[in-house]
Amino acid sequence: MTNLVETLLTGDRLSLSRLLTQVENGTEPGHSALDELFVHTGRAHLIGVTGAPGVGKSSLVNKLALHLRKHSQKTIAIIAVDPTSPFTGGAVLGDRVRMRDLAGDPGIFIRSMATRGTLGGLAHATAALTQVFDAAGFDMVLIETVGAGQAEVDIARLAHTTLVVESPDMGDDIQAIKAGILEIADILVINKADRPGLEHTERSLRGMLEMAHPVRHVFHHHGRTEVLASRSADSDQMKPTWIPPILKTIASEGIGIPALAESISSHAQYLAESGDWHQRERFRLENEMDALITASLSAQFRTDLPAGKYDQVFNLVLEHKLSPGEAVRALMNGRRT
């Protein structure tokens, strides 16, 4: 076991910082550290927080972290992912401003991360950072992402609980861009709930929620409000189901934060009781194994092929002289001879 991993496990913050950097950079010591840390992971509650720029996610995350620290024993890591979008100009994450609120508490650790390479790469790097925090013993990891693309969806899939944050004054265009992510929302938050347009936003979200969760349309029969009940037992089976609630907050004033913390805790309980926590973990690990196996086999396959063979065969496909199926069979056979 390397020294950094050992000291990390004793709670050393400097080792944590160094390991996070190694892991984020994807260096070889980072990879082996992840292998060593894996046996110490699987306990942290991973919480994704996403929403368009300007809805007040950072403020919400700060206030939530402060509240949790004050009212529980839980330690909290925050990963702020900034995809530096070319059209938002890249939000400044303002870690220093945050630090003023959260600094001095050893039970909170903030790490920001910029986009590097492909979107898949970003989600992969974020997953790796959560592993480090998990192994370091943090009870909750809040993963904050900006934007509305596939990256957010991928990152949200890492999380046990996904919060989607809206605000009333963002206009239809911005809300629209976010719609796809509703399908993965466990909790919806309308922040800046004192702004005009609250009712419209709420109605709009309710409508989209009903579309995004068609399996729950059985609840339509019981009236609209029950569709959005925060939790309900499916009458056909004993397994509890989760209906995403819509919560209202004014993060700048701390309003609605206790109810949000409560809802996150209810969701964790739901995940444990329904078996979804274990199921998500199983699914995530299966995918990771598959990806590693595939990458390893493909790399080996290309190494084993004679130089130029792939291009030669692929050109025949491009010229429509060989079908993709025939080409692959030719390559497979070529490897064996």
Next chain:
Amino acid sequence: MTNLVETLLTGDRLSLSRLLTQVENGTEPGHSALDELFVHTGRAHLIGVTGAPGVGKSSLVNKLALHLRKHSQKTIAIIAVDPTSPFTGGAVLGDRVRMRDLAGDPGIFIRSMATRGTLGGLAHATAALTQVFDAAGFDMVLIETVGAGQAEVDIARLAHTTLVVESPDMGDDIQAIKAGILEIADILVINKADRPGLEHTERSLRGMLEMAHPVRHVFHHHGRTEVLASRSADSDQMKPTWIPPILKTIASEGIGIPALAESISSHAQYLAESGDWHQRERFRLENEMDALITASLSAQFRTDLPAGKYDQVFNLVLEHKLSPGEAVRALMNGRRT
């Protein structure tokens, strides 16, 4: 060469129907037919038409097909994909109603397809049907999909040209659900343009378009209207660029259909001149080859493993006793010994 393939290539419609069924069902004769047909493909212009239920896609597709038949020599195949969504209740495709308009013309062939299995499966089956139509000599294949999910995005990626259809009276909720697909729209159509709300819908689409195509924000400097010019040369390079136009139609009355046909034809020309047609084809075939190679290697790998070995190792991962990386290395080594 099997008899069905031979007769298909002579233009026999009964062989076409039978082959489509074999291919859609994924049977072994279907697979080998696709291999044989591949050398005859690569000529058809594939056009995806997508949009929320109720915007009038079928009517638009019918009128477009009739117009193209009347004013060109082109033969047209229509694939209507109906994902029978549990929350739309599954749109009735009304092939018989369509047939009244389009029947008797041997230059038009309509095929509807219901969701089978996974979403990937649907996109895969749709791709296979387009191959058959392409080989059968159809000049254009119109692929009509209902809904707003990953399936539509996958199917749209098959197409050379993607039309996204909206209507003014669908309300914000429906438009919102469609937003993600704007990124892949080549042509935006506001159908039912005589309904109230046209201006709002148009403004909303313009806003979303600008967000969805950030690389084109250079055009902002030239004023808003130019962002939406149907075609523009990038000043920095000679390669032509395509800015998705927003067209207005009233399909039920045939209004706007000639302009739409014109725009589709311009897009085909753009694809040819810019090299994008070839590039999309190359990208699509590379992906298909990769998927086949990966599937083949993975299947071989699992066959080569001793029985129970994978589950045994994966259980250690689930128990956090072995990292996914270590597990995969163990499996790779186990295969060799």
